[in-house]
Amino acid sequence: MTRQAVTEELIREWSGGRAFDRGKVYFAQDRVEDLSVTESAATAVVDGSSVYDVRLDLADGRMWGECSCPQGDDGKFCKHCVATALAWMAEAGPLSVPEPPDKISDEALRTFLASQEHGWLAEELMRAATAAPMVRARLEVAAGAEAKNVLATERLRRDLALSVRIDDDETEEWLDGVKAAFAKVTDLSKAGFTGEATELAEYAIDLLAGVAEEDRFLVHQALAEAGRIHLAACSDGHPDPRALADRLVDQALATGTLFVDALPGYAGALGPDGLARYRERVEQAWRDLEPDPAGDPPPTAVLLRERLAEHEGGADGLITLAAGEPSSRQVLRIARVLAGEGKDGSALEWIRGGLARFDGEVALNDFGLDVDLRTLGAECLLRAGDQRGAVEFLWPVFIDSPSVRTYGMVAEAAGAHWPRWRERALTRLSEKLARYQTDHRFNVLVEIMLSEQDSEGAWQVARAGGVSQDLRLRAARARGATHPAEAYPVLLEAAEAAIEEKKKRQYAWAAQLLAEAQLLAGQCGHGQKFDQHMAGLRAEHKAKSALRAELNQARLP
Structure with a gap:
């Protein structure tokens, strides 16, 4: 069986930069005590701000850590785990992790169970029911109990109402509480109680929608999670299709965000009858619009109509809908759908036409449109084997909006030819940044070099000045290795x-x-x-x- 070597780089990847740096100091300060190791596990006590118990295990392709500190309770590979891992490597020598073992397939397990005695199966089910409440609930309902009594859905409803309540402002702890309440709804859905899960997910969405009018990032994260739960429950449970269509359209029109992208995700749950009702409602919303439906941003009914046209007719449906002079947003969407349909040549025609038509105004009116169009165009060119064309397509993106992301996009497009382009890219970037008058004008150059593990280059730029203290510190830490x-x-x-x-x-x-x-x-x-x-x-x-x-x-x- 193939085994992967454990290295400091892997430990840094599992823990993150800051936890690794602190754990390495703890190891150097001999804070790891009572270390006990086997071939696949290690335990220790680490003397930090308090005394913490650590256990490490090699399994399933990585090293897993448990620690009694608060970060360890969250399942993170904390600094105490890092210190213990380094001590383990120092004592035991090279460590390696076995690849995950092959598991018995569902089909093989089902065949085995079908061949067993009823009495044995009953005992195994009772044992599973003791360990898993949802298994117990399924068996009780199958035996004749009422689902509402077994599942205590009213208590879950109260838990949801309490978890989404916001006094002042949402926090990460608030989001953790919401996710904990959502997990119970997910358990219901996975256990087959999709009707109850759908109802509770809709209840949570209604509660969150009432506090999401302000631009609250964490609330929108919670809404997205509730939406995923709702979609899974509807897909597995198949609720009344026409009622589902009404809810999706009503919620989208009321909020301008929720369920705007319901298709194609909900298509299976809607079925033919639900899609017919959905189409009827969307067309009515379109007809009810004021005379100028091409606003910026476009009305929700416009977006719903576009998503429906794309779902039913693909790129051709969108092109028909956008007859005349499509907006820059429509050009990008049509090009994306064409590329997704394998029509890269047609997608490039729309992209080039859009870049020419909206040149000079896309950056102002459609933030990121130029980047999105050029990125999509480069992907099409790469699939056609035109690496040089892809690099030239992306070059203005990097020069106009230099970042680790845009630099990486050009590097990926260049492939084996990147060394020749790299020197040109860094020279042009250095010259451009040197003309800026800001205190931290060379930040992006250092970030790019650090992303490439060019610690020498990052250090030379950082020590010359023009970077933030944080980046100078990151460059120094990288330099410190040598x-x-x-x-x-x-x-x-x-x-x-x-x-x-x-x-x-x-x-x-x-x-x-x-x-x-x-x-x-x-x-x-x-x-x-x-x-x-x-x-x-x-x-x-x-x-x-x-x-x-x-x-x-x-x-x-």
């Missing part, structure tokens, strides 16, 4: 800046930076110099008891 003597002074400067904020949270951040700097200083033989720096820092800030506590917690001299 040149710790050059990197650790930057961490010292960042720590000093954090201390000047005179806030407890910033003191903790400063202590973390100083701990990282201590590790780098030791690697380049500057340990004594670092100790002298810390003595001076403690003397200068001796009145700051909160800072002293953080420095002591970080085990700094």
